[in-house]
Amino acid sequence: MSKTSPQPPSAEANGVSVIYTQAHSSGLQQVPQLVPVSPAGGGKAVPPSRQGKKSSFVDRNSDEYRQRRERNNMAVKKSRLKSKQKAQDTLQRVNQLKEENERLEAKIKLLTKELSVLKDLFLEHAHNLADNVQPVGTEPPTANPDSSGQ
């Protein structure tokens, strides 16, 4: 009883899914019904073509309105879900890349070590040649008159 998502604001999630999915805010007993589509001068006064039709009010009771709202609500949900998906994918991508990075670093470490070994062999051999030491048969391993490290 402690790790649940914020749960829909009581309405709709409960049995009160009557009609007012928009129960929030000051409504609950809507009186106005008709509200100006855009209060305060929106700049250009209503497109001349729509003048003699519905001035500029929306009927919050019309089926048209409710249907539009519902559709938009669905679209919103969908969009937000998609958004969250993408965010998660991005997170996964990060982890994926981090893993690959570690893999590559490990490989580099290995290759570097191998190279180091081979180079050392070369150096040793070069020294042997320079010090006049025959290859097969005789081998004074680390008993060389060599004094330098490296």
Added chain:
Amino acid sequence: MSKTSPQPPSAEANGVSVIYTQAHSSGLQQVPQLVPVSPAGGGKAVPPSRQGKKSSFVDRNSDEYRQRRERNNMAVKKSRLKSKQKAQDTLQRVNQLKEENERLEAKIKLLTKELSVLKDLFLEHAHNLADNVQPVGTEPPTANPDSSGQ
């Protein structure tokens, strides 16, 4: 005139910044004032302690309420901004990791090539030895009966 952010829903952004920052929904002329804090049985009926106080209604006109709302609105904005920041950071992280990946792959390629060269040198030298080629000036054991590779 085509790349502007959704601009606040007309109210508040315009000159109508009266009080109703919550202008949305069916309000605009709020009549109820007092609304049940949680419609439909929320399960357990109100904490016994609050019974004789304010039952369970919120006064949408009280300064208390408005202040709480305003504070929450700020918190919400802040939280959302933070969220977006984090999302962007994550995207940057992806690019960062991708770059690093390329860098590492290039390094691997280089190291691999170096290794390849050194190994070839070794092979060549081994062949020289096998083919009866003495290093400084000594007689070889007349070629080794060695045939195993590696």
Added chain:
DNA sequence: CGCCATTGCGCAATAT
């Protein structure tokens, strides 16, 4: 008990 932080949700303006 309160405060801030998060989160799901619906609305409206906009973008596509």
Added chain:
DNA sequence: CATATTGCGCAATGGC
């Protein structure tokens, strides 16, 4: 004209 996105405020809830 329809859907997709986005900023915003509300309310429930998480967490300190």
